[in-house]
Amino acid sequence: MSVRKPVTSSDLRDAASQCASWVLRVDPALWDKQAYGLEWIRSRTISHIDDALAFYSRSLASRNTENPGVRGPVLQEGSIEASARQIEAGAEVLVRVSDKTPEGVRAFSPTGQPDAEGFLAMACVEIMVHGYDAVAGTEAEFDPDDGLCRRILGRLFPWAPPNTPGWTTLLWGTGRRELEGQDFLGETWVWHNDLLADWEGAVPSYSLWVGRK
Numbered sequence: 001m002s003v004r005k006p007v008t009s010s011d012l013r014d015a016a017s018q019c020a021s022w023v024l025r026v027d028p029a030l031w032d033k034q035a036y037g038l039e040w041i042r043s044r045t046i047s048h049i050d051d052a053l054a055f056y057s058r059s060l061a062s063r064n065t066e067n068p069g070v071r072g073p074v075l076q077e078g079s080i081e082a083s084a085r086q087i088e089a090g091a092e093v094l095v096r097v098s099d100k101t102p103e104g105v106r107a108f109s110p111t112g113q114p115d116a117e118g119f120l121a122m123a124c125v126e127i128m129v130h131g132y133d134a135v136a137g138t139e140a141e142f143d144p145d146d147g148l149c150r151r152i153l154g155r156l157f158p159w160a161p162p163n164t165p166g167w168t169t170l171l172w173g174t175g176r177r178e179l180e181g182q183d184f185l186g187e188t189w190v191w192h193n194d195l196l197a198d199w200e201g202a203v204p205s206y207s208l209w210v211g212r213k
Contacts, residue, residue, distance in 0.1 A: 004154045007121040009095040011148055015124040016091035019131035020084035025140035031080055036136035043077040045134040052126040053090030056119045059107045061097045067108055094123050112194040121155040122193055129174050156191035159203045
């Protein structure tokens, strides 16, 4: 049995750098067009990444395991260049918070109480998957590093099949495409961001989290 490789600060920096490079290749004429599979336009999709990174950084830094009941304002949608740089800046903030977080510390998210690695992995998903949503259908489509995808899957999607391409499997795990031999998850998908030792062995459904405080 292979030993799981953890998601690291370097992984988050790499994900942010890759996403920034994808975004910078988007035709400006497409920046305010609808993102793939979403109701948001492309610029709004990228600003959601920034919001998620800010939320994760605040939550982990506070070490609060309860819902604080407060949400910050949505960051203003910006130009392609500004948005790409903001992804990298937001990732760097979370990296620095994570690097200063002692082992064993957990903090609030709407779907569990992740440790620092869990927050890094969630941030990678936000960046890569919503980056995909924002640039799909343009000349900026991409194919992320397989090893990075497999490390993310190992932390957040332990039910994912081990021998399928990492990026294809991550898109399946986040409800964006079908995977041969697996049920299509669609909008029911959810990650397991609690400690892996807490996973009970079944594929969870988002319906289990609706209304959770």
